Amino acid sequence: MRIALLGGTGDVGEGLALRWGLETNHELLVGSRDPEKARDAAESYVGTVSAAGGDATVKGFTNGMAADRADVVVLSVPPYHVSDTVESVADVLDDDDVVVTPAAGMKRDDDGFHYHPPGAGSVTALVREAVPEHVPVVGAFHNLAAGRLADLEADLGIDTLVIGDDADATATVSRLAEEIEGLRALDAGGLANAAEVESLTPLLVNVATNNEGMHDLGVRFS
Template sequence: MKIAILGGTGDIGEGLALRLAQKHQIIVGSREAEKAQDAANNYNRLLKEKGLKDDIRGMTNLDATKNSDVVILAVKYQFAIQTIQSVEGVLDGKVVVTPIVPMSKQKLCSYTPPEQGSAAKHICSVMPPEIRTVVAFQTLPAPRLADLNDPLGFDVIVCADDEEAKKLVMGLVSDLGNVRPLDGGGLEEAKLVESLTPLLINLAIKNKMKPLSIKFV
């Protein structure tokens, strides 16, 4: 499958690109083509060192979206709306995946959803209604996902109103390797998933633990 990772030059984008590249054609997107190509080159170098498949490409967010079936919106919440609007003209027929979490941090982190109830619902509200939106990847700690020596062993919850798009993204979760996809319901349930991220950050801070993920047992 052809997957664009918008804002794929950092944070969660790196780990998703490295791990999904083993089974899919990955295009890292950025506002500037050069920045995207640099990131793609870096990722390919890391993969080559491990003897892994290393054919990640880099393009502008717009070109990445044009050339993909699935678009992962790997940007911070404050850039989510402008990023999705910058590619809106070429979204037709594609599945948009949001790992986005609106949060604020003082000593600890809070979940700060917009008036729509969740980042996912906010993103949905600015796209044509026929674009299918899927919530996923919120509980993957970026540094561990990008560390190819980390065996993971986590669960990832996937929410969507469209069952076909949900299944497709649950398949992508499995393709990360040693990560179990779980059905979390529809977009109405997105806020229960988005609010896990500040919880995980707080637990790691308060209990002096490495970046944490989640398993349901």
């Protein structure tokens, strides 16, 4: 499978690229607004996976070129730029592609982080509005700490909540998630449940910030 990571030069894109690069044979397409930056990141990810004993196929492109080549497109860009990013690639999305959103909108004040959804109700809803109607959208990977993903020596032992309205697309993303060792995909229902899933992220960040030894916190439901 070909997986595009738009904004894959950033933290969560790096973490997912390294884990899929080490543990699967998928072709990973790092997207960026700047293709040179994407190529540099791709080269660096190949080196990191190689040092960990793997053999990853990772290439760098503009976001549009990465999305055009991909079967699955992960929007690994900051939440307030998902609409612009989707609009920049909408023309190249095919009916059988799947768009994945890991984004959670947060704001910070003196007390900590708070869930701060856009007017659409959730970042996922914003993505659903921006993505062409015939292309399925799935939410996943919101509650993973990028640093823990990128540390290839770290055990995960955590869950990711997957939401979607298209059963095939949701199953595809759940399979991709579970190909990462130690990551379990749990069905959290349809896209209408996005706010509940996204709002876990600021909670995790607050707990990680306020408690020693909880850096890069994840959740295992049991």
